[in-house]
Amino acid sequence: MTEVQQLRREVAQKLGRSLHVRHLDSGSCNGCDWELSALLNPVYDIQRLGIDFVASPRHADLLLVTGVMTRNLQEAALLTYQAMPEPRLVVAVGACAVGGGVFANTYAASGSAEPILPVDVFIPGCPPRPEAIIHGLLVAVERMKQRPLPLC
Amino acid sequence: MGLLDVLLRPLRSPIVTRAYPPQADVPDRGHRGTPELAPERCRASGDCATVCPTRAIVVSELRDGTAQWQLDYGLCIFCGRCVEACPEDAIVATGEFELAGRERDDVIAMHVVRSTARD
Numbered sequence: 001m002t003e004v005q006q007l008r009r010e011v012a013q014k015l016g017r018s019l020h021v022r023h024l025d026s027g028s029c030n031g032c033d034w035e036l037s038a039l040l041n042p043v044y045d046i047q048r049l050g051i052d053f054v055a056s057p058r059h060a061d062l063l064l065v066t067g068v069m070t071r072n073l074q075e076a077a078l079l080t081y082q083a084m085p086e087p088r089l090v091v092a093v094g095a096c097a098v099g100g101g102v103f104a105n106t107y108a109a110s111g112s113a114e115p116i117l118p119v120d121v122f123i124p125g126c127p128p129r130p131e132a133i134i135h136g137l138l139v140a141v142e143r144m145k146q147r148p149l150p151l152c
Numbered sequence: 153m154g155l156l157d158v159l160l161r162p163l164r165s166p167i168v169t170r171a172y173p174p175q176a177d178v179p180d181r182g183h184r185g186t187p188e189l190a191p192e193r194c195r196a197s198g199d200c201a202t203v204c205p206t207r208a209i210v211v212s213e214l215r216d217g218t219a220q221w222q223l224d225y226g227l228c229i230f231c232g233r234c235v236e237a238c239p240e241d242a243i244v245a246t247g248e249f250e251l252a253g254r255e256r257d258d259v260i261a262m263h264v265v266r267s268t269a270r271d
Contacts, residue, residue: 045169095206098259099226102206112226114256123252124259126229129179131172136252144173147250149225149261150191 018050019141022060022084026077027109028067031127032094036064044130051137057083062140065113068096068103074116081117089140092119093133095126178247184232185245189221189263193242196221196267200234200243209234219267225251225259 023036039046040053054060057080069077081090092113095101100111113119123136138144170177179185196219201209208227212220234243253259 042168043170044172048169095227095229098256099208099224101227102229119256121252121254122226122256122259124225124228125249125251128251129249131170131176132249132251134172135250138173139252139254146253146258147248149251149253149258150189150263 019062019137020052020054020060021062021064021137022054022057022080023064023066024057024077024080026065026067026073026097026113027070027103028094028096029103032066032097032125035127035130035133036066036093038130039133044134046134046137049134049138057081058085060084061087062089062091062137063117064091064093064137065097065117065119066093068101068109069111069113069116070109072108074110077113077116089120090117091121091123091136091140093123093125093136094128095124098122098124101126176247176249183245183247184230184235186225186230186248186251187223187228187232187234187243188246188248189223189261189265190242190244191221191263191265193240194221194238194263194265195240195242196265197239199237199239203233203237205229205231205233213267214264217267218264221263221265223261225261226256 025033038044063081092098096103097113103109104111121136121140123133125132135144139146196211198211201211206227206229208224210222214220232245235245251259
């Protein structure tokens with residue numbers, strides 16, 4: 001069993017079916033953030049799944065990163081990650097956090113979230129639909145399976 | 153009367169919560185969904201790669217008359233320009249949204265297609 005698999009099992013054991021999420025905006029255009037706030041409205045109501053947003057990384061099991069990693073917020077992002085108790089998960093939401101997006105190659109941004117934070121699940125979309133974010137969160141805690149893309 | 157209506161509205165309104173998972177909402181008409189390739193129709197013209205604003209699509213010629221078509225959903229901004237540009241209508245915008253992947257490579261779609269670029 002690899003270290004990653006062991007961590008995943010540990011996460012499933014310790015968190016059960018509930019999950020507390022800290023949202024980290026590392027330089028987003030706020031498109032993804034709007035979709036995240038839609039998760040809490042009556043239409044998507046993410047709390048029915050045992051998932052909730054918390055105000056501090058110290059209370060969180062999972063870090064949701066939105067937006068391109070701006071140089072200004074690199075250190076803050078790292079400190080946020082370090083403040084989280086283990087086991088912890090990181091999910092990158094949106095094209096910017098996943099691949100760098102349209103703001104990647106500028107003087108102010110260092111690109112995607114991956115080299116700064118160890119990302120566990122990538123949720124593509126610009127912005128991703130709230131349902132796509134729900135799917136990604138449930139993939140992160142292994143309550144849903146990821147859909148394989150065609151590979152030839 | 154107005155205030156009473158406001159107070160009673162939540163009681164009268166039906167349940168609006170969507171049943172996802174497992175049942176996802178069907179997007180409205182005109183929704184620009186996830187671009188997906190129908191590999192049997194693709195002729196590797198490369199027009200999609202040319203118009204892609206984030207260079208998410210890469211079409212590379214292979215040796216034996218085939219080409220590799222690759223779309224990185226991690227870069228895609230779902231603008232739908234590839235769907236408009238394709239001369240063969242091989243790229244279709246679908247309602248698919250369950251794209252999340254555990255590895256960076258899991259959000260990259262790859263197809264090997266016939267190439268007629270050198271005919």
